[in-house]
Amino acid sequence: MNAAIIGQMAISGALMGLVYALIAYGFQLTYATSKSINFGQGELVMLSAFFSLTLTNLGLSQHWGLGLSYGLMVPGGLIFGAIMGLVVERAGVRLALEQKSEGWILLSIILGLFFFSAAENIWGRDDRPFPTPIPEEPFHVLGLAIGPREVAVAVGVLGIMGLIELLKRKTLLGKAFEAVSADRDAAELMGISATRTVMLSYGLSGSVAALAGILVSPITTVGPTMASAIILKAFSVAVVAGLDSGFGVVLVGMFLGALESLASFYLGSGWREAPGLVLLILALALRPTGVFGKATIRKV
């Protein structure tokens, strides 16, 4: 009985953990090209979720049916996310990178705050349900109840990550991305525009955040604060796995998801954030480059 509960908790936690992994993957994309991440990424998740909700409701009000409007909303939400990612890059990151300063940390926090305030005033402070054609009723595998929406999360997360990795490896644009990640200056000398590649990475990162919002909102509901807890855990996942480690985030994300689900069961729901935070501080102390990250040799 106990083992079954633990298994149940771990499975549903791990599936949720994939959302953290996806957002963390978005951090990796921008970190690879520019050594910067968007500290307001949680706000992009939230903002894109609200925008997608509006799109869905627009479709529903014209009697397209949930399936069709959901199908049209997803690309719309992804494009919106990409645009917001580009806004963050232009307004918050580029100048600081040109000056080789760490001003982008503060500026991306500031932009996030602005987005938060805008969402709060445009869509209101209440949490709202997010309609989805995917049923809620769980199915049973080996005595474990698994929700189709959680499976949809898993499929969506692994799907888009696989797709982006494929693009990175197979297309010319992807090769440029890898080149700038490996050595920005050398890539520039080879005629690759590093600025454009950084823009591309921020656009992709924004889309990834938007997808995370779309996937998670049917489970958590949509509200201005929907991402504030998620984002902390995504940070943890990114740092624990290492900001340059590709699929390491998936493993760490699932592990952390399972861990917090067990923590909230045994310690009380107020403590569900705690394991991630402790893990993050520990990981930073013991292995600043991440569990799967590459240790770099200091050169002078």
Place this chain on the structure above:
Amino acid sequence: MKRILLLRGAELVVFGLLAMIPLLVVNPYALGLLTLLAIYGILLIGLDVTVGYLGQVNLAHVAFLGLGAYTAGLVVTKLGLGMAPALLAALAVGLVLGGLLALPALRLEGPQFALATLSFSALSTTALNELEALTGGAQGLSLNRPPIFGHALTPPLFYWLCMALLAVVWMLMRNLLASQWGRAFEALRDSPIATDAMGVGTYRHKVAAFALGSGLGGLAGGLYAFNFQYLQPQSFTYDLMIILLLGVVLGGRKSLWGAFVGASVIVLLPNLLSNRLLFQIFSGLGFAAALAAGLQGLYRKTTRPFQALAPVVAMGILVVGGLLVENTEDWRKAIFSLMLFSVVVGLPEGLMGFTAIFLAKLFRVPHAPLPEPANIDAVLPLRPSDGTPLLVIDDLKRYFGGVKAVDGLTMTVRSGSIHGLIGPNGSGKSTVVNVISGLYTPTDGTIALRGVVLPSGSLFRVAQAGVARTFQNLQLFGELTALENILVALKGVYQSSLPMVLFGLARGEERRAQAEALALLELIGLRDQALTKAKDLTYGAQRFLEIARALARKPDLLILDEPAAGLAHPDMLQQIAIIQKIHQRGVSIILIEHHMDVVSELCDMVTVLDGGRIIAEGTPEEVKRHPKVVEAYLGQPPEPQLDGGPAPQPA
């Protein structure tokens, strides 16, 4: 003298006026705001230590405010103690927890540091919420302001207490930040590697800075608790943290006045937002200022277009938005973010940084006069060059995975000599230097200085043992002046304990240190640029300054890593002259260099590396003719001379 009068005078006037206010005004609301100003002043001075001096985005400060507040509250309610122990406990909690957090956060830079502090902040909110038995959880904690020495603390008395504490903190921090400690904090920000290599120790300074800042956060928290007499975990969250950052950045980093101005802004913000007319006036003024500054910057081409225009756009949104929205309170966060954005992009020095430059010009405030340089013989005493073995390297190996960067190096550097270390690119020279200076741990082998084995794998401890080095890629403290760069590294002058420094009793040794540093600047011909920031010096001057800074360690062994790299010919000649002067004082030198003429002119002995091994050793002339050296540099064996003519001269 004029400078001291102006600076101290301004402090006295402001604090004097603030102290008199309760006697003149009996408006309880205004008094409340001023009390809050004092509390936030202390809080922001603490935050400025990490954000300004260490240059790290610290998102944990609000947690220390909360923890300090709860500590004070619990000391009063649960232990029944008075206000003084409560405030001390709040300070101590900040210091200790700050130090503990700094230990893991210590190795981190930039985004990782921000994330670690953010996590700590979230964790402390969770703990305050969930430890209900102690903190009352979300219900909050009520407390009474206990009497002090039998007197009930009326609002004016409490105000004076807060102001007095602010004044004390102000004075102590002023002394500390102007001292060797403050300089070390700034040096850490610019180059942690060089700070370690100069024997300053990034470790204890980072922990000290963070603990100190957090301690002030805790103290401010204690006052906060007695001010509001009601505490809730959700008062100390991310939102407040952003406002605190706004205060520091807007006021101006690395400035006590900046913290004060920032605190005033934070205190006045709610009023600004609730009064429509006031808001429109201020946003209009902000827009006008951004526009004027932006146009001027564009006209003079001192700022990039984005830097000039973005604040104008942000302030424009603020003005237009202010006219459109119904309730500015609702858009509080957006307003903060627009203001903060404009300041960070358009006015990175903050209000006080900007005003300070302006005021300094207006009153023609001179820099405090510098002392006469000390006699160089006192700073860098002549040493005998007796040629005894100084540094003995025995079978040194350093592998990176399968790459054998250094593979069995044995060499001896003799006291008082200049020992050249040359070799083609990738021959292992830099690795040798990095192993000797402690950046890398050797895979195998020993290095001994005067018969004592050098510590391995720690720049700091090797520097302490008497080895100083320069860096091939310059590692100066860019934001510090040339003089300060040397002061940071200066050995043997600063000996006062921390309390002495805090109470301003260490001024004498500061003068002595300046005199010694100026003597070193004179040695490299940069005395007249003592007050120029290192980043504004010419490239050649920066290379010279690196050497002077290393000399300030008064080292037994000086390692110069490609001191002539990238220098124009006249600069190179000056560099050779500088090295010769140092050599004449009996300092032993290891010289890594590519320029053969520099090597032949300076070195007594040359070791040639290739592929991590020694291929030749001897005087420059011997080495130049060595067939293996010629092969390594020119890539082919010299052709055998059949006709007995002169051997081809290697380039």
